[in-house]
Amino acid sequence: MSNILENMRVAAAEMEGGAAFALPQVIVVEPGALNKVVPFIEEQDWKTPLLVADVHTLKAAGGSVEKGCKEAGIPTHITLVLPNAMGDVIADEASVVQVLLAVQQNKADAIIVVGSGTLHDVARYAAYTAGIPFLSIPTAPSVDGFTSNGSPLIIRGNKLTIPAAGPVAIFADTDILRKAPAAMIAAGFGDMLGKYTSLFDWKFGRLTADEPYSPVVAAITEKALLACVNHAEDIGSHSELGIRILTEALIESGLAILLFGQSHSASGAEHHLSHYWEMEYIRTGRRQLLHGAKVGVACAEISTLYHELAELPGLDNNSQWERVRNEVNQLPTPERIRELLRTVHGPSTLEELGVSNDLLRRSLEEAHLIRMNRHTLLRAFNEGTIATVLAE
Numbered sequence: 001m002s003n004i005l006e007n008m009r010v011a012a013a014e015m016e017g018g019a020a021f022a023l024p025q026v027i028v029v030e031p032g033a034l035n036k037v038v039p040f041i042e043e044q045d046w047k048t049p050l051l052v053a054d055v056h057t058l059k060a061a062g063g064s065v066e067k068g069c070k071e072a073g074i075p076t077h078i079t080l081v082l083p084n085a086m087g088d089v090i091a092d093e094a095s096v097v098q099v100l101l102a103v104q105q106n107k108a109d110a111i112i113v114v115g116s117g118t119l120h121d122v123a124r125y126a127a128y129t130a131g132i133p134f135l136s137i138p139t140a141p142s143v144d145g146f147t148s149n150g151s152p153l154i155i156r157g158n159k160l161t162i163p164a165a166g167p168v169a170i171f172a173d174t175d176i177l178r179k180a181p182a183a184m185i186a187a188g189f190g191d192m193l194g195k196y197t198s199l200f201d202w203k204f205g206r207l208t209a210d211e212p213y214s215p216v217v218a219a220i221t222e223k224a225l226l227a228c229v230n231h232a233e234d235i236g237s238h239s240e241l242g243i244r245i246l247t248e249a250l251i252e253s254g255l256a257i258l259l260f261g262q263s264h265s266a267s268g269a270e271h272h273l274s275h276y277w278e279m280e281y282i283r284t285g286r287r288q289l290l291h292g293a294k295v296g297v298a299c300a301e302i303s304t305l306y307h308e309l310a311e312l313p314g315l316d317n318n319s320q321w322e323r324v325r326n327e328v329n330q331l332p333t334p335e336r337i338r339e340l341l342r343t344v345h346g347p348s349t350l351e352e353l354g355v356s357n358d359l360l361r362r363s364l365e366e367a368h369l370i371r372m373n374r375h376t377l378l379r380a381f382n383e384g385t386i387a388t389v390l391a392e
Contacts, residue, residue, distance in 0.1 A: 004029070004248060008220075008255050015216050015259060022149060022258050024136075026169040029247050031240065033173040034061060037137065038068040040169055041112075044133070050108035051078045052099055052123045054089050057115040060139045061176050065112060077106040081122060088288045091121035092154040099126040108132060116184060117143035117291060121164075125151040128165035136167035140180035141188040141247040142292055144266055146170060147254035152275075157282055159275045159370065166258055170251065178243045183290060186346025188246050189235055190296025193337060194270040195225040195253065197302045200327055201268030201376040207320060209375035211264065220256040221265040224249035229340060236344040269378035272367040273298035277355055280363075289353060293346055297353045300337040301360060306377055307333065315387060324377070 004027050012023070028036055041049060049069070053062035058080060069076040079102035083089050099122055103111070111134040113123035120136060120143075127134035128151075136146050145152075151164040177185075199218060205211035228235065228249045234242030257263045274294035281288055310328040315321040332340075338348035347353040350360055368379035380386045 004251060004255065008252075008259065011216050011220055011256075012259055015214060022166055023255065024147065024167050024169050026171075027251065028170070029172040029174065029244055029251070031173065031175045033171045034064055034137070034176065037065055037112075037135070037171050038072050038074070040135070040171070041069065041074060041110075042072060044110065044168070046074070046110040048106060048108050049074065049076050049110040049112050049135075050099075050102055050106055051076050051112045051114060052081065052102075052119060052126075053078065053114040054081050054083075054119060057119065057139045060114070060179070061137055061173070062114040065114060065137065076112075077102065077108065081119060086285060086287050089118055090154055090282070090288065091118050091151065093156075095122045096125055096153065099123060100129060103130045103132070110134065112137065114139060116140040117145045120146055120148075121151040121153060124148065124164040124166070125153060125162060128163065133168045134165060136170040138170070138172050138247070139176055140184035141172075141177050141243060141250055142180070142184040142290065143188060143191050144250040144253040144257075146172075147251055147258055148263075149258055150263070154279070154282060157279060159279055161263075172247050172251070174240055174244050174247065177247055178238050178240065182238070182345055183293065185235065185238060185243070185246070186341070186344045187290040187292030187296070188250055189228055189232070189292070189344045190294075190299070190341060190346055191292035192225055192228045192246070192249055192253065193340060194268075194292075194295040194299045195221050195266060196331055196337070197270045197299050197306070198264070198266055198268035199225075200306070200331055201374070201378075202264040203327055204324060204377045204380075205264065205375040207323065208380065211375055212260075212262070213264075214260050217256045217260045217265050221253050224252040224256075232340050232343040264374070267371075268374070269302045269368065269376040270295050270298040272370050272374075272376070272378070273301065273360075273363045275370050276363040276367040277359060280359060289355075293353060294355075296337070296341050296346055297348065297350060297355070300334040300341070300348070301350070301364070302378065303331050303337055304334040305364065305381070306331060309377065309381060309386070312386070318387075
């Protein structure tokens with residue numbers, strides 16, 4: 001049994017207004033965790049749960065859950081979220097409405113989501129809207145959004161993060177997670193690497209725009225990040241240790257967001273680039289790239305830019321800029337970030353990822369517009385306000 005929950009409760013107690021009430025009741029990260037799902041459902045006395053999956057995740061774990069529920073006498077309906085015209089399952093209006101209709105038609109009293117990040121985004125918003133709980137069964141350690149209370153949804157082609165429900169329980173079976181596609185495991189590692197630049201941008205926003213900040217949440221996120229970096233080879237070999245560490249780190253990062261109530265710790269300029277690329281691919285009718293794969297490569301590109309900005313002339317006598325420069329110098333170089341991505345067998349360059357130099361250029365110029373409530377160094381650079389904000 002994982003110590004994640006207890007550690008989070010301790011962290012919440014150290015925070016002013018820490019939202020311990022929002023934490024899941026149960027978190028299990030271990031081999032065979034799937035066997036504990038049906039007993040939990042029975043404890044909750046759910047009568048008509050809806051199982052949300054796609055054709056792949058139904059095979060990976062959903063079928064076993066359905067069988068267990070049936071043997072326990074729990075009628076469980078299944079809705080398979082349909083892919084779009086490009087063959088991708090995405091978190092958009094159509095997917096959300098599909099799940100909400102299934103909830104209504106089957107009078108579901110809970111949602112059991114079996115899948116990775118996209119299905120969780122759809123299910124959590126549907127559960128929130130329907131006013132019912134949801135249970136999380138990750139099938140790939142690919143994102144840190146399993147515990148989120150917000151859903152990044154594509155609405156009319158734009159990426160919006162909308163309030164949603166956090167899970168009442170998470171059952172992460174490492175036997176199943178180890179069998180996830182290698183690209184999805186590498187994506188999860190990429191999502192964690194992105195914390196390097198998101199944590200930097202959070203500090204920058206605090207310094208230059210008085211953004212809300214929590215040292216406790218920052219420490220949780222950094223510890224989870226470093227655990228992954230220190231076990232990159234284990235993660236790359238898909239060992240039980242490596243997959244458990246990656247999964248726990250992703251969950252911890254998500255819970256840190258939950259405690260704080262905002263995603264500053266886990267989402268900075270690197271995520272804004274990723275979201276920009278995602279919207280561009282949808283707009284042009286291209287197959288989607290894995291979120292974490294984009295974040296990992298974007299982290300390297302943002303690191304490149306930030307190290308270049310740290311050498312800007314004309315600010316040498318500004319004490320605040322010296323603090324920023326010192327923080328930038330603690331960021332890994334883009335070469336180090338790419339080396340880590342290669343260790344887990346993920347794409348490490350724009351070319352390997354499939355993103356053009358032109359799209360990178362446009363995203364570096366415009367991606368900050370996606371989240372105008374975030375004061376990243378990328379935004380300050382694009383708005384030409386670095387010297388101004390540092391002088392305030």
